[in-house]
Amino acid sequence: MSDQVVCPGDRLVSAAEYSAGHGTHVRDGYVCASLVGVKQVTKTGGQKPLVEVIRRGSQPLVPKPGAAVTAKVTKVNPRLASAEILCIGTKPVDQPFNGIIRVQDVRATEVDKVEMYSSFRPGDIVRAEVLSLGDSRSYYLSTAKNELGVVYAKSVAGQPMVAISWQEMQCPQTKATEKRKVAKVTA
Known part of the structure; x- marks a missing residue:
């Protein structure tokens, strides 16, 4: 049977x-x-x-609330950052999903002092958590936990930047610093 x-x-x-x-x-x-x-x-x-x-066969990979995702920031304005979800957990998606990080979802404390341009820039790669399915076009994402935030960014000189604190990254070539919401590195 x-x-x-x-x-x-x-x-x-x-x-x-x-x-x-x-x-x-x-x-x-x-x-x-x-x-x-x-x-x-x-x-x-x-x-x-x-x-x-x-079910047999492959299942389509889609973001679910609570899932950890890796996304690339595409646009930033004072209220939100738009992003393309590239990976769910450690698995790459077949086609990117749209995500939004709202100003109130950037960090858990001092939410009223968050400036989007000081947290993200277009091209940044971020680790985030899916909050909800959002609106019809985008998933709502959060970087409010310490281990969430920017994991990779390039400087104006085109060099990969190094995190020097939870809110700053530095270009190894020019030593210039830029503000970001940096993800805490877990060992």
Whole structure:
């Protein structure tokens, strides 16, 4: 009975005899499939067996609230920074998603003193967290945690900059400093 392909709405087993797991729901006393996939039954010690529907093949990679993402800043204005999400966790996306870092989501403290131009510049690579799905065009992102913020930036001279504090980066060639919301490096 395992490896049976099922579709949403298909009745799988009696809810009185089995527990509903991932990819299923209970309706009219039956555990039913919630998605297309393969029915899988797992025996549990002393409890009802668990019925799940497991998808086969590759899943599209999309940002979810709470996910860590890597994004490239494309535009900055006084209220927000626009960015393209390039990676979700450590996996690159097939096509970039649009994200927005609003001024109130840059850092956790002294939110009223945040200046977007002192936090990000176009071309910066940032580590951020997905707050929500946002509006119809962009995900809302946050850099409010210490480990979130700019991880890579180029100086005016075109050199990769080095973080010298949580709010400054320095060009190794010209020794010029620029303000950024720098991500804390974790060892």
